[in-house]
Amino acid sequence: xxxxxxxxxRREIKKITIEIIDNVKKRMDLAKKIGDIKQRYGxxxxxxxxxxxxxxxxxDYSNKIGLDPNFASRLLNLLxxxxxxxxxxxxxxxxxxQIFVKSKELERSGKKIIHLEIGEPDLDPxxxxxxxxxxxxxxxxxxYTEAAGIIELRDAIAKRLGVxxxxxxxTPGGRFGVYLAISLLSYGDEIIVIDPSxxxxxxxxxxxxxxxxxxxxxxxxxxxxxxxxxxxxxxxxKMIVLNYPNNPTGKILDEESMNGxxxxxxxxxxxxxxxxxxxxxxxxxxxxxxxxxDVDYILISSFSKAYSMTGFRVGFVVSNNTSYLKRMIxxxxxxLTSVAEPMQYAALKALEGDHKVYSSIMKxxxxxxxxxxxxxxxxxxxxxxxxxxxxxxxKEDFNSLKFASSLLEKGVAVTPGVAFGEYNNYIRISACNDxxxxxxxxxxxxxxxx
Numbered sequence: 001x002x003x004x005x006x007x008x009x010r011r012e013i014k015k016i017t018i019e020i021i022d023n024v025k026k027r028m029d030l031a032k033k034i035g036d037i038k039q040r041y042g043x044x045x046x047x048x049x050x051x052x053x054x055x056x057x058x059x060d061y062s063n064k065i066g067l068d069p070n071f072a073s074r075l076l077n078l079l080x081x082x083x084x085x086x087x088x089x090x091x092x093x094x095x096x097x098q099i100f101v102k103s104k105e106l107e108r109s110g111k112k113i114i115h116l117e118i119g120e121p122d123l124d125p126x127x128x129x130x131x132x133x134x135x136x137x138x139x140x141x142x143x144y145t146e147a148a149g150i151i152e153l154r155d156a157i158a159k160r161l162g163v164x165x166x167x168x169x170x171t172p173g174g175r176f177g178v179y180l181a182i183s184l185l186s187y188g189d190e191i192i193v194i195d196p197s198x199x200x201x202x203x204x205x206x207x208x209x210x211x212x213x214x215x216x217x218x219x220x221x222x223x224x225x226x227x228x229x230x231x232x233x234x235x236x237x238k239m240i241v242l243n244y245p246n247n248p249t250g251k252i253l254d255e256e257s258m259n260g261x262x263x264x265x266x267x268x269x270x271x272x273x274x275x276x277x278x279x280x281x282x283x284x285x286x287x288x289x290x291x292x293x294d295v296d297y298i299l300i301s302s303f304s305k306a307y308s309m310t311g312f313r314v315g316f317v318v319s320n321n322t323s324y325l326k327r328m329i330x331x332x333x334x335x336l337t338s339v340a341e342p343m344q345y346a347a348l349k350a351l352e353g354d355h356k357v358y359s360s361i362m363k364x365x366x367x368x369x370x371x372x373x374x375x376x377x378x379x380x381x382x383x384x385x386x387x388x389x390x391x392x393x394x395k396e397d398f399n400s401l402k403f404a405s406s407l408l409e410k411g412v413a414v415t416p417g418v419a420f421g422e423y424n425n426y427i428r429i430s431a432c433n434d435x436x437x438x439x440x441x442x443x444x445x446x447x448x449x450x
Contacts, residue, residue: 024079027079027083028082028083028086031082031083031086031087032086032087034083034087035083035086035087035088038087039087044422045084045087045088046084046214048213048215048231048232051080052231054076054080055073055076055234058072058073058076059072059073059235069235070235070236073188073234073235073236074186074187074188074189074236075188077188077189077190077211077236078187078188078209078211080211081211081212095199095203095419096117096118096119096199096415096419096428097118099117099118099404099408099413099414099415099416099419100115100117100118100413102408102413103115103117103408103413106408111411112411113408113411113412113413114411114412114413114433114437114440114441114444115413115430115432115433116412116413116414116429116430116433116438116441116445117404117413117414117415117428117430118413118415118430118432119247119305119387119388119430119432120304120310120432121305121308121310121358121362121387121432122432122433122434122437123308123358123361124308125307125308125309125312125346125350125353126307126349126350126352126353126354128349128350128352128353129307129309129312129346129347129349129350129353130346131349132345132346132348132349132350133342133343133345133346135345136341136342136345136346137342141341141342141345142340142341142342143341144337144338144341145338145339145341145344146338147169147329147330147332147333147337147338148168148169148170148325148329148332149168149169149170149316149338149339149344150170150341150344150345150348151165152345152348153170153344153345153347153348154166154168154169154170154316155168156348156351157316157318157351158318160351161288161290161299161318162290162291163290163318163320166325167318167319167320167325168316168317168318169316169317169318169325169328169329169332170314170315170316170338170339170344170347171302171314171315171316171317171332171339172313172314172315172336172339173302173304173313173314173315174275174277174300174301174302174304174315175200175315176315176332177300177301177302177315177316177317178200178201178204178273178275178300179200179204179207180317180328180331180332181239181273181298181300181317181324181328182201182204182205182208182210182239182273183204183208183328183331184324184327184328185205185208185210185238185239186210187208187209187210188209188210188211188236189210189211189236189238189239190210190211190212190213190234190236190237190238191205191210191211191212191213191237191238191239191240191241191273192213192214192215192229192232192233192237192239192240192241193205193212193213193214193215193241194214194215194216194217194224194229194241194242194243195214195215195216195217195420195421195422195423196217196222196246196248196249196390196417196420196421196423196426197214197241197243197246197247197420197421198243198247198248198275198420199419199420201241201243201273201275211236213232213237214421215228215229215232216228216421216422217249217251219392220381221251221381222246222249222251222381223251223253223254223257224253224257224261226257226260226261226264229261229264230264233264233268233270237268237270238270238271239270239271239272239273240261240264240265240270240271240272240273241273241275242261242272242273242274242275242289243274243275243278244274244276244278244279244286244385245278245279245281245282245286245383245384245385245386246278246386247277247278247386247388248388248390248415248417248420248426248428249381249383249386249388249390250366250381250382250383250384250385250386250387250388250389250390251381251383251384252282252284252285252286252384252385255285255287258287262289262292262294262295265295265296266294266295269296270296271296271297271298271321271324272289272295272296272297272298273297273298273300274288274289274297274298274299274300275300275301276288276289276299276300276301277300277301277302277304277305277315278305278385278386278387279301279385280305280306280355280358280359281305281358281359281362281363281385281386281387282359282384282385283359283363283383283384283385284384284385286385290318290320293320296319296320296321296324297319297320297321298317298318298319298321298324299317299318299319300315300316300317301315301316301318302314302315302316303315303347303350305387306350306355306358307347307350307353307355307358308358309346309347309350312343312346312347313339313340313343314339314343314344314346314347362387362431362432364435365387365431365432365433365434365435365438366383366387366389366431368431368435368438369389369429369431369438369442370382370389372438372439372442372446373389373391373429373442375446376445376446376449377393377394377395377449377450378391378392378393378394378449379391379392379394380392387430387431387432388428388429388430388431389428389429389431390417390420390423390426390427390428391426391427391428391429392417392425392426393425393426393427393449395425398424398425399424400416400417400418400423400424400425400426400427401416401418401424403416403427403448404416404427406448407444407445407448410444410448411444412441412444412445412448414427414428414429414430414445415427415428415430416428429445
C-alpha cells in the first residue's frame with residue numbers, strides 16, 4: 001500500500017465517521033420525540049419487548065455483513081442507554097442517602113427529625129469492638145496493610161463461609177465492594193438488576209459506562225419470574241445482581257428460585273453479584289451464593305448492619321474467581337491502598353460477638369411496624385428479613401417524592417419508592433429506631449396519610 005492509498009483510506013474513514021455521527025444525531029432527535037410521546041401518554045421509558053426486537057434485528061444484520069455481534073451489541077447498548085437518558089424527565093434521581101443528608105440539614109437548623117429513612121441501626125457495636133480498637137492503637141496496629149486486608153480477618157470470614165482466606169478481600173464498606181465488582185466490566189457490557197433495588201447498583205454501572213437492564217419482581221410477594229429473567233439475557237449480559245434479604249422489600253428468595261437463577265447464570269456464563277449485607281437479619285432459611293461452587297460469583301457483605309458498625313467502614317468481598325480477585329485487589333490498591341488497620345482489628349473482634357441479638361431486636365421492631373402500618377392506608381409484604389418495610393399507598397394519586405418531602409417538614413424522614421425503581425406509590429420505612437421513637441414517627445405518618 002502506497003502513502004497515497006493510506007491517506008485516501010484515512011479520508012474515507014473520516015467521511016464515514018462523520019456520517020456515523022450525523023446518523024447518531026438523527027437517532028437521538030427521534031429518541032427525544034419518542035420520549036415526548038411516551039410521557040404524554042404516561043408510558044414507561046423502558047420497553048423491553050421493543051428493545052429485544054431491535055437487538056434481534058441488529059444481531060441478524062451483524063451476522064449477515066460479517067460484523068462481530070458482541071461489538072454490535074455493545075454499541076447498541078450505548079445507543080439505547082443514551083436514548084433512555086434523553087427520554088427521561090429532567091429530574092434528579094433520589095437516593096436514601098440524599099434524603100438522609102437533607103434531614104441532617106434540617107436537624108442542624110434546629111428541627112427534630114425522626115429517622116425512618118436510613119438503614120443505620122441505633123444500636124451500639126459489641127463492647128469488645130471498642131476494646132479491640134483501643135488495643136489496636138496501643139499495639140501500634142495503625143499502619144498500611146495488604147490491599148486485600150489483614151490475613152487474620154480474611155481467614156476468620158473465610159472459615160464462616162467455608163472458603164479460603166485468599167478468596168476474601170476486605171473493603172471500606174459493602175458499597176465499595178459493589179463498585180469493585182461492577183468495575184470488572186467494560187464499557188457497553190450489561191448487568192441485570194431486579195427491581196425494586198438499592199440504587200447503588202445502577203449508579204455504579206452508569207459510572208462505569210455499563211448498561212443496566214431491569215426486570216421487576218412480582219408486587220404481590222416480590223418473587224421472580226425466571227422466564228422474564230431469561231428473556232432479559234443477551235450476548236452482552238455479564239452480571240446478574242441479587243440482593244437478598246432485599247433492600248427495600250425484605251424478601252428472601254426460596255431455594256427453587258435461587259437454583260433457577262444459578263442455572264441460568266451457569267448456562268449463559270454470567271457472573272452473579274450477590275449483595276448479602278442483610279443476611280445477618282434473615283428471619284427464615286437463607287442460602288448464600290457461596291454455597292454454589294459451579295457458577296462464578298462475587299459475594300458482598302459488611303459489618304455495618306450485622307454489628308451496627310456503619311461508621312467503621314469495613315466490608316468484604318468473596319469470590320470463587322481468581323482473576324476477579326486479582327483485578328479487584330489491584331483496583332483497591334490504586335484507589336485507597338487498604339482499609340484502616342485499626343478498623344480491621346475491630347471487625348475481627350466483632351466476629352466473636354453475637355449478631356443474633358441485633359437480629360432479634362430488629363425482628364421485634366419490624367413486627368411492631370407491620371402491626372401499625374397494617375392499620376393505615378398502606379399494604380405491604382411482611383419482610384422475611386432485613387430492616388425495612390416497603391409499603392404501598394392505596395391512594396391513586398399518591399406521589400412518593402412529594403409525600404416524603406411533606407412528611408420531612410413534619411419531622412419524619414422516609415424514603416420515597418422512586419428511589420428503588422418505578423414505585424411512585426411506595427415508601428420505604430426503616431426499623432432502625434427504638435419502639436418509642438418508631439411510635440412517634442408512625443403517629444405522624446398515620447396522620448399525614450389521612
